[in-house]
Amino acid sequence: MITLRAHPCAPAPGRLCESPVWDNRTGELLWVDIRGGHIHRAELDRATLDLTHRSTVSLTPPVSAVVPCASGSLLATVGDTFYLIDGDGTATPIAAIPFPDDGIRRRLNDAKVDPHGRLLAGTMSEDGVQGSAALYRLDSDGALSILRDGVTISNGLDWSPDGTVLYYVDSPTKRVDAFEYDIATGTFGNGKPFARFENGEPDGLTVDGEGWVWVAVWGVGQVHAFDPTGHRRVIIEVGPSQVSSCVFAGPDLDVLVITTAAEGKAAGEPGAGRLFACVPGAVGLQATPYSDTRLVRSDGR
Template sequence: MVSAEQVTDPIAFHAEGAVWSEAWGGLKWVDMFRGDVLSLGADGAVDRMPTGSTIAAMVRPRVGGGFVVVTEREFTLWGADGGREWASEPVWAASAGIRFNEGGCDPEGRLLCGSMSYDMIPGAGTLWRFGVDRSIERMFDGATISNGLGFTADGSRMFYVDTPTRRIDVFDYAAGVLSDRRPFVHVAEGAGDPDGLWVDDEDGVWVALYGGAAVHHYDASGALADVVELPATNVTSCTFGGPALSTLYITTSRENLADGEQPLAGSVFAAPAGVRGLPVRAFGG
C-alpha cells in the first residue's frame, strides 16, 4: 500500500475531475457543486474560476489552446485567457432534474460526458458525445451515475464506470463506435464505490473509490496491483501529472460529512505511482 500526501488545503466542497496538462501549466480540477474550475500554481497557490453555472462537471484542454468545461446542462468553450467564448444550448430542460457528471475525450478529440439524475433515479443517465463541430449526440442511455471513463493507449478499448454497478466495464472502440460492453473489474463490497478513473501507459486502470478512502490500481489483466490510501473517505478522481506523468493526483470531497469531520476532506493529494500515466486527450474543437 502507498499513502498519499496532501497537496492543497481542503478548499473544495466536492473536488472532482482532476486532469493534468502542460498546455495550461499543470493541474486543474473542479469544485463540482460550486460551479468552479480550480488550478494549482507552481507556487502551490490555487486559483478558482467561476463558470457561471451551479455545476462544473469536468474540464479538458483544447487542441488550439484554452479549455472546454461541461456545466450542469451545457458544453462551454473557453479561451486561454479564461474568457468564455461559446456555450451550447442546454441539452435538456431544467425540469428534467438531470445534470452532467464526468467524462473524457476520445481518440478523435470528441468529448464524452455522462449525465445522472439529481435524485439518482436508476437508468436516468446518458453518455453524450460533443463533437469538434459542436454537434451533440447520445452514445447510450440507461446509466444511473455515469462516471469515469478512459481509453487504452492504442485507443481500441474504453473503460467506463456506472457507479452503482460496482464495476469498471470495458468496451471495444473503433471508428467512433462502442461495442461489446463487458465487465473488466468487479469492485468488492465494502471497498467503496468506483468513481473517476485514469489509464496508465500499460493499460492499467486507476480508480477512485468514493466511500473507500483509497484509489485502486488494476493491471491490464484486471488484477488488483496497488492500493493508494487517503485520509479522507470520499475519493472522487485521479490523474497522472508531473514532468514524467508518474505522480498520481487525487481529489476528495466533503459531501455527506459533518462540520469538523475528516478535516482534510476536500483537499487534493499526490502519491508516486511507479508507472507512467497516459497524457490527457485534448478536445479537438
C-alpha cells in the first residue's frame, strides 16, 4: 500500500465544493460550491501544484455539478433543472426533473458525461430518505430517461478507459459498484460490488488511463485508489474529513485535484472547503464534453 499526501491550493474555501472537471480546451479547472451556487474556474500551475482563481458564475443554489459542452458552453445541474451556461454567464434551462409532490426535499447531485456525450446525473434527498432518489440520463436533444431508481444518495460515477464499465456510487451502501455499460444505447446492465468501505462513505470518483479508480472518501479525509481488479493500492491523506471528489488535471492530466467541504462540524477543521492537489504517478482520461448540438433552446439559437 502506498500512502501519499495532498497539499492545499490557494483558492478560498467554499462550503461544499464538488464536481471538479478539467476543461482541456481552456486549460482550466472547473468546480462548484453547491451551497453557495458558484461555478469557479482556475488555472493550474504544474510547477507549484497550485491553482489561481480566474472567474466565478453564481446561480441560485444548490448548484451540484458542471461539465463543458461541445458548443463551448457549460452545462450545470441546479436544484431540479439542467441549465446551459453561455460565456457571458447567461443561464438557459433545457430540462427539469419532475420530482413527485411527496414532501421529500430532493435535488440533483453528482453528474458526468459518458463516452458518447450524454450526461448521467443522479439525485438525492436532503434528508437522506432511503430509496427516494434516482440516476438519470440527459441525451443530446435534452430528453431525460431514468436509468436506475431506488437510490438514496446518487454520487460518483465514471467509466473504464474503453467505456464498457460504469463505476457508480450510492453513498450509503458504502461501496462502489461496477456495471456493464452499453456505449451505443447509454444503458447499463449487470453489476457487482467493486470496492467496499468500512470507514467513511465513497463520494465522487475518477478513472485514470490504466483503469484505476480513484475515490474520494467522505468522513475520513482520504482518497483511495483501486486497481481494475478492485484491490486498494494507494491512500492519499488530504486533511479535512469531508473529501468530496477528485479529478486528474493539467496539460498532461497527471495532477490529482481534490475537493473538500466544510459542512456541519467539519466547518472548523483546518483546510475544510479548500481544494488540494498531488501527483500520484498516474495519468487521467480527457473528459468528454456534453453533446449539446441537438438542443432546442428557448432563445432560438
